[in-house]
């Protein structure tokens with residue numbers, strides 16, 4: 001078992017929370033883990049990325065090699081394009097929110113971005129903001145995206161639930177519930193898409 | 200013991216605590232900041248009374264640590280690579296005095312300049328000072344080598360450098376802790392003149408330092424930090440140092456590497472171990488993160504020996520950090536091509552936060568400067584450096600911490616009057632104050648914009664050393680009272696603020712305009728903590 005995951009987004013969008021949840025889930029299943037984070041300069045509304053690697057065997061590099069990532073998980077559509085070169089062209093999945101974060105004046109046309117993503121052989125794109133709102137708060141959009149990626153991560157669903165309970169537990173039962181629901185909603189979205197593509 | 204999931208920085212911090220640390224001295228700087236922050240937050244460190252508050256700059260940090268070492272306790276100094284330039288005088292001379300209590304200096308390099316002005320390689324400083332340098336390749340080694348660094352320091356009575364790079368500092372992995380050692384009791388060196396670097400004593404101390412060099416090199420072999428791993432294919436040998444070793448391993452998953460590999464994590468490197476590789480192979484590939492230090496030594500000036508590949512012959516690019524792919528190419532292996540990055544992608548540079556006081560400070564300054572020609576704002580390093588980018592386009596320089604005031608003096612003396620210096624509160628106390636004294640003594644026609652946001656914003660909001668003391672410092676340095684102005688950088692005060700700038704720009708002497716409003720990130724965090732306290736008090 002080995003999964004190399006690129007997490008992408010804009011500073012403040014919660015990609016480190018996604019990383020922590022996946023990391024906690026992976027550790028609970030006895031896996032090894034390396035996670036390279038970006039700190040400093042890039043956190044103020046700039047692009048941020050994290051390389052997350054989980055494996056049953058020892059992991060050497062902190063960085064994922066180009067063209068070898070099993071997944072890109074992006075909480076912002078344009079940011080997912082930035083790491084296209086990292087994705088394994090034979091097996092890699094891209095899961096991205098469709099909700100743009102426009103803090104630059106030359107932000108491309110959203111439809112053009114989606115067209116680029118939809119050229120890939122394996123992707124899931126979803127309106128994470130809308131789904132998160134339906135679960136109670138748009139702030140959980142990052143967890144919706146995580147939920148949509150769960151079917152490809154090779155870990156047990158319950159490990160993610162436990163991780164959310166552990167990480168959000170200190171902040172009260174309401175947040176735990178909202179995030180568990182967000183996870184489930186994202187998860188269901190992908191399962192439906194996969195079921196449809198089978199028929 | 201359970202595995203702890205730690206950043207490379209945090210592994211160093213935990214290693215130091217467990218080695219019996221008594222004080223960490225540091226000024227923040229990416230990617231080194233989390234070492235000190237981890238110790239500040241550690242309950243164990245608190246229980247052991249480990250000193251961990253921030254120093255005013257890297258030089259004061261280094262010197263304070265030398266003082267603690269003089270008094271027999273273990274001290275850790277942490278900084279980013281360019282911080283070592285600031286601390287260099289103390290650092291290089293600490294090699295001459297030697298250490299009494301263990302003295303370990305962590306310098307965190309930033310190849311590829313993720314958040315720095317340059318990508319200088321701290322190993323050069325270690326070599327320059329002639330002290331041992333350790334270069335861990337992973338988080339466990341970061342923990343283990345920090346402990347070892349203290350042992351080595353006390354065994355030889357020498358400071359030891361630990362070199363990190365961004366990817367190790369800011370990457371998390373599981374580490375296994377070892378037992379906690381006792382802290383040292385206070386004691387003084389047996390020779391009370393050891394730290395007196397008068398020429399006559401310094402000459403003796405230098406001979407002592409030189410005499411240790413062979414033993415330092417031998418230690419790298421004994422510690423197994425420099426280790427030769429055999430391989431059947433002798434057409435090439437590989438030297439891989441620090442984190443580059445991981446990128447090498449990454450290209451042989453689940454296999455043994457066919458070539459002999461010399462893994463280097465400690466300097467100086469013994470000639471013996473290099474020779475035992477050199478003699479058995481036809482060519483050598485050198486993989487090192489940073490400058491080609493090992494490679495340059497191996498080639499020598501004439502470079503007439505066996506074929507050597509590395510950064511100097513473009514097998515690897517001279518600039519930028521390594522990664523698994525670059526190393527794969529250097530190994531001559533096939534590299535898979537990924538998808539092309541779509542052309543519509545745009546860059547997304549970092550921005551000042553919404554509501555940041557710097558927006559309003561520069562908004563007013565920009566307007567006050569419209570009647571003058573462009574190019575007058577010499578700036579410094581901090582969040583406000585982002586005002587170089589659109590839409591503000593406010594500043595014209597960022598060189599090193601503290602350079603704004605002194606560069607403004609020089610520019611004014613060349614005829615650029617008025618010249619403006621833009622500097623943050625933390626940078627001002629780091630190394631702007633001495634420059635302001637120069638300005639006062641020269642009566643230089645400069646206007647200083649001192650942005651007091653009550654914190655060290657750029658690196659995540661650490662305490663600012665001059666908090667609540669700035670006016671006293673400025674007046675004490677001799678700036679005239681009527682030219683020390685305080686403004687509140689808020690949109691609704693814009694017109695008043697523009698007028699203050701205009702008045703002081705017209706004054707042909709030193710003026711300081713303090714723009715005072717708290718960083719909104721620090722403010723938000725403070726409010727949250729206050730709220731949390733209230734809640735626990737209520738429950």
Ligand SMILES: Cc1ncc(C[n+]2csc(CCOP(=O)(O)OP(=O)(O)O)c2C)c(N)n1
Nearest residue numbers: 228282580581582623624625626655656657
């Ligand atoms: C010698 C040196 N030490 C540390 C740093 C890292 N660094 C850059 S800016 C900065 C602090 C800036 O604080 P301040 O001047 O108060 O400005 P703010 O970011 O709060 O606006 C630090 C610590 C550096 N670039 N150079």
Ligand code: SF4
Nearest residue numbers: 552555582656718719
């Ligand atoms: S962190 Fe503080 S000082 Fe830095 S940009 Fe944000 S508000 Fe401004």
